[in-house]
Amino acid sequence: xxxxxxxxxxxxxxxxxxxxxxxxxxxxxxxxxxxxxxxxxxxxxxxxxxxxxxxxxxxxxxxxxxxxxxxxxxxxxxxxxxxxxxxxxxxxxxxxxxxxxxxxxxxxxxxxxxxxxxxxxxxxxxxxxxxxxxxxxxxxxxxxxxxxxxxxxxxxxxxxxxxxxxxxxxxxxxxxxxxxxxxxxxxxxxxxxxxxxxxxxxxxxxxxxxxxxxxxxxxxxxxxxxxxxxxxxxxxxxxxxxxxxxxxxxxxxxxxxxxxxxxxxxxxxxxxxxxxxxxxxxxxxxx
Amino acid sequence: xxxxxxxxxxxxxxxxxxxxxxxxxxxxxxxxxxxxxxxxxxxxxxxxxxxxxxxxxxxxxxxxxxxxxxxxxxxxxxxxxxxxxxxxxxxxxxxxxxxxxxxxxxxxxxxxxxxxxxxxxxxxxxxxxxxxxxxxxxxxxxxxxxxxxxxxxxxxxxxxxxxxxxxxxxxxxxxxxxxxxxxxxxxxxxxxxxxxxxxxxxxxxxxxxxxxxxxxxxxxxxxxxxxxxxxxxxxxxxxxxxxxxxxxxxxxxxxxxxxxxxxxxxxxxxxxxxxxxxxxxxxxx
Amino acid sequence: xxxxxxxxxxxxxxxxxxxxxxxxxxxxxxxxxxxxxxxxxxxxxxxxxxxxxxxxxxxxxxxxxxxxxxxxxxxxxxxxxxxxxxxxxxxxxxxxxxxxxxxxxxxxxxxxxxxxxxxxxxxxxxxxxxxxxxxxxxxxxxxxxxxxxxxxxxxxxxxxxxxxxxxxxxxxxxxxxxxxxxxxxxxxxxxxxxxxxxxxxxxxxxxxxxxxxx
Numbered sequence: 001x002x003x004x005x006x007x008x009x010x011x012x013x014x015x016x017x018x019x020x021x022x023x024x025x026x027x028x029x030x031x032x033x034x035x036x037x038x039x040x041x042x043x044x045x046x047x048x049x050x051x052x053x054x055x056x057x058x059x060x061x062x063x064x065x066x067x068x069x070x071x072x073x074x075x076x077x078x079x080x081x082x083x084x085x086x087x088x089x090x091x092x093x094x095x096x097x098x099x100x101x102x103x104x105x106x107x108x109x110x111x112x113x114x115x116x117x118x119x120x121x122x123x124x125x126x127x128x129x130x131x132x133x134x135x136x137x138x139x140x141x142x143x144x145x146x147x148x149x150x151x152x153x154x155x156x157x158x159x160x161x162x163x164x165x166x167x168x169x170x171x172x173x174x175x176x177x178x179x180x181x182x183x184x185x186x187x188x189x190x191x192x193x194x195x196x197x198x199x200x201x202x203x204x205x206x207x208x209x210x211x212x213x214x215x216x217x218x219x220x221x222x223x224x225x226x227x228x229x230x231x232x233x234x235x236x237x238x239x240x241x242x243x244x245x246x247x248x249x250x251x252x253x254x255x256x257x258x259x260x261x262x263x264x265x266x267x268x269x270x271x272x273x274x275x276x277x278x279x280x281x282x283x284x285x286x287x
Numbered sequence: 288x289x290x291x292x293x294x295x296x297x298x299x300x301x302x303x304x305x306x307x308x309x310x311x312x313x314x315x316x317x318x319x320x321x322x323x324x325x326x327x328x329x330x331x332x333x334x335x336x337x338x339x340x341x342x343x344x345x346x347x348x349x350x351x352x353x354x355x356x357x358x359x360x361x362x363x364x365x366x367x368x369x370x371x372x373x374x375x376x377x378x379x380x381x382x383x384x385x386x387x388x389x390x391x392x393x394x395x396x397x398x399x400x401x402x403x404x405x406x407x408x409x410x411x412x413x414x415x416x417x418x419x420x421x422x423x424x425x426x427x428x429x430x431x432x433x434x435x436x437x438x439x440x441x442x443x444x445x446x447x448x449x450x451x452x453x454x455x456x457x458x459x460x461x462x463x464x465x466x467x468x469x470x471x472x473x474x475x476x477x478x479x480x481x482x483x484x485x486x487x488x489x490x491x492x493x494x495x496x497x498x499x500x501x502x503x504x505x506x507x508x509x510x511x512x513x514x515x516x517x518x519x520x521x522x523x524x525x526x527x528x529x530x531x532x533x534x535x536x537x538x539x540x541x542x543x544x545x546x547x548x549x550x551x552x553x554x555x556x557x558x559x560x561x562x563x564x565x566x567x568x569x570x571x572x
Numbered sequence: 573x574x575x576x577x578x579x580x581x582x583x584x585x586x587x588x589x590x591x592x593x594x595x596x597x598x599x600x601x602x603x604x605x606x607x608x609x610x611x612x613x614x615x616x617x618x619x620x621x622x623x624x625x626x627x628x629x630x631x632x633x634x635x636x637x638x639x640x641x642x643x644x645x646x647x648x649x650x651x652x653x654x655x656x657x658x659x660x661x662x663x664x665x666x667x668x669x670x671x672x673x674x675x676x677x678x679x680x681x682x683x684x685x686x687x688x689x690x691x692x693x694x695x696x697x698x699x700x701x702x703x704x705x706x707x708x709x710x711x712x713x714x715x716x717x718x719x720x721x722x723x724x725x726x727x728x729x730x731x732x733x734x735x736x737x738x739x740x741x742x743x744x745x746x747x748x749x750x751x752x753x754x755x756x757x758x759x760x761x762x763x764x765x766x767x768x769x770x771x772x773x774x775x776x777x778x779x780x781x782x783x784x785x786x
Contacts, residue, residue, distance in 0.1 A: 207490055389578040391617070400773050405592075483750040490724070
């Protein structure tokens with residue numbers, strides 16, 4: 001029995017990989033969905049956007065790459081639907097070079113579904129290198145940072161940018177962030193100095209780091225990982241399902257949460273089994 | 288639903304599946320298909336990054352500015368400075384003139400140091416300290432001693448927050464000597480840190496699994512609307528199977544192909560480099 | 573002189589950037605905005621430096637047919653093709669039908685995403701092999717991790733009786749102990765960043781200037 005448990009503890013890790021793969025594939029093929037509640041941090045983002053009126057303008061910093069799509073794409077899309085359904089205007093930029101080819105087509109497609117016109121209702125300014133320096137420049141002079149938008153048109157002449165010269169002029173900033181540079185840099189560099197209202201949708205890995213910023217009101221809302229995206233999607237689709245712009249949209253993160261259930265249970269099982277085997281096989285000198 | 292797809296799109300779907308499985312093949316063992324995919328990733332990612340950096344930074348902020356014909360002489364020389372600094376930076380690639388790169392590097396490092404200094408001092412030092420100072424009167428009137436409804440907010444939680452923060456700082460940052468009094472404080476600090484790291488690990492697991500979900504959705508054809516495909520500029524369905532089934536068939540066949548290749552490669556490796564005889568008493572894996 | 577001038581420039585720029593936080597005057601801000609724009613351009617230049625260095629290191633390996641030269645060749649070919657199609661497409665490179673978009677959607681995206689997806693498997697393996705409750709601290713860490721993993725997903729909320737309290741307890745862990753620990757880390761890191769920043773600006777830290785003659 002002891003030898004079997006030692007062999008179990010030392011088993012080829014490829015069996016664990018196979019188990020992990022099955023725990024992801026099976027719930028994808030045969031999903032079992034459980035209901036879930038909305039966290040107050042996500043509700044705070046939704047409620048603040050609900051307070052916006054038609055014609056208000058929001059700055060979105062889309063700082064993620066294809067690796068973080070499963071966690072952030074659902075929030076990003078739901079957020080665009082939410083803002084466009086309320087006729088809120090959007091100005092978007094990015095600090096990651098790998099973001100624009102991914103986020104810009106989504107923005108254009110969702111805007112088209114809502115009948116929005118580029119330049120008048122929204123603008124995609126593009127990418128800027130420089131991390132913290134770029135954020136500082138956005139806050140000082142956004143038009144200097146982006147002399148032209150991603151289509152090559154002069155930023156200062158865009159109707160949507162009328163009256164908006166820097167980040168300070170936007171009522172709300174939403175940071176969809178997968179890491180560095182991202183939400184933390186916005187909070188450090190410009191939130192305190194200018195008293196900006198910033199919400200963050202971030203990956204699960206970064207979420208524990210940003211909870212203190214939420215607690216100290218440096219962020220007014222926080223959506224963490226796929227559950228956060230699923231909760232925000234749920235809120236948007238519940239209230240705006242009948243909006244013509246959402247006729248082709250579907251929830252992405254909600255159904256995928258059934259996989260998280262199984263995946264987490266598998267990891268917990270591994271930890272428990274590993275520890276049980278460890279305690280049953282350890283010798284006194286291992287204490 | 289019928290969806291139009293081009294030949295390049297079909298090839299792209301297969302290529303995407305092939306590259307995904309090529310990277311996943313590393314889970315079995317390092318192999319030539321993984322190495323090819325890894326190096327392809329390096330080349331493509333640097334290429335994409337360079338293109339976006341050119342069109343995102345160099346063209347609008349440098350080239351177009353210098354090309355503006357209505358620039359005054361004052362503005363012109365100011366706009367030349369970044370070009371000169373960039374030139375100095377590129378001298379890093381030479382051996383003889385690499386000292387010239389010190390100027391732009393010093394510029395950048397000092398600029399970052401300056402902005403980080405004020406940013407960290409304001410947002411990570413002063414604000415957390417100010418927000419940690421409890422206002423017991425407000426807390427008691429809003430939440431009382433403990434409120435389950437508000438996730439445990441209350442006087443007790445405020446006290447735990449302050450005590451925990453002080454204990455962590457005393458033990459880890461200020462490295463207070465472990466005597467009788469500090470022993471208890473250290474234990475509290477370590478416990479608080481372990482709770483935090485445990486929560487971090489839980490979130491990290493969630494994040495990592497989420498990344499894998501996206502890949503499996505693509506391999507199983509669940510990332511797109513179920514439809515029957517038709518080749519662009521042709522009428523009616525061009526394929527008998529639905530898009531989801533087609534993607535699964537392609538994934539399965541590609542996976543089989545990769546497995547067979549790796550098996551053959553391993554057999555060639557083993558026959559050309561037979562494994563050494565295990566020493567006496569050594570446990571074989 | 574070769575070190576002195578960069579140090580003097582670094583000092584001036586550093587002080588100006590610190591002043592940006594305190595001085596709201598529009599002329600001062602115009603000056604700092606100009607410096608920040610130069611910083612953006614130089615930051616982008618550093619990436620190009622990396623690209624050229626990559627070619628400088630790998631091209632000779634391909635030419636000399638060193639070990640794994642075929643993979644280096646594939647990397648360089650992929651790099652060149654991406655650059656050519658990117659520059660050829662210009663501002664419309666992100667539009668549907670463009671080859672650059674094809675490369676991004678069908679080569680970069682799966683490669684980038686799958687590289688990170690591997691971590692899911694490694695974390696499972698690490699959880700099984702390394703996560704042991706050897707002492708009280710490790711047990712606390714383990715318990716917190718398991719609690720968060722169960723409570724953060726919908727199945728945790730559906731467990732009878734404790735399902736109502738699990739998410740609240742998890743939120744308490746995030747709001748109180750996690751916040752306390754993170755703030756302690758932030759405060760420590762901030763003090764370190766301030767000290768390092770001052771050392772760089774005052775010229776006491778010179779490692780970024782490299783070795784060689786002064």
